[in-house]
Amino acid sequence: MKLTSSIVIGVALIIAAAIGADGLREMHTGDRFVTVKGVAEKEVEADLALWPIRFIATGDTLADAQQQARQSRETIVAFLKLQAIDAEAVELQRLDVTDTQANPYQNNSSGKRFIINQTLMVRTTDIDKVRQAGQAVSDLVDSGVVLSSDYGPAGPTYLFNDLNTIKPAMIAEATASAREAAQQFARDAGTELGDLRRANQGVFQILPRDQAPGITEEQQPAKVVRVVSTVEYYLD
Structure with a gap:
């Protein structure tokens, strides 16, 4: 009876040891994986241009300031028409009128009582025309228009919405690049690439094509879209 019990216990210990060894091997295999990154980049062109043209008019009286604002507005509209920008792409937006005598703390560097800040917004998909007009904006200054950048960027903003x-x-493309890197790692390590363990798509970035100090992505019609995917593969 004692011999039989010993045999049963011995067999049970052998089976338990075998199961434990298999489990340890599986755990060890599960720890064998490689993490790689795949990069994809594509050069694109902006498909929408936003150009807020802000200008200032001043006068000793409100009528004088309004007259100057009207002249500046007409000059800007004529300039845009000369640049072949459709009138439907231009709309009047922000309009601020300040009476400097109403606020004793108002900084009135112009010396005029009334100050009118006004914005004409150009919104169009014709990127080339806006870019050309933006390069000729000095013509507006030569015509007596006082431009302002107090409320945002002075030039056009180019967006990519597609x-x-x-x-x-x-x-x-990024996933294929990551897999190629993982396969190369497996070959260098003398092993085989296994199944996919985990994947992270990554965040899409829109960057300026020409990266230089002081130049932002919004200022450039030509952009680069970039994504970096992180992928993990098991190693067999």
């Missing part, structure tokens, strides 16, 4: 169209192809 990101969803190029996303699938770029994700596929």
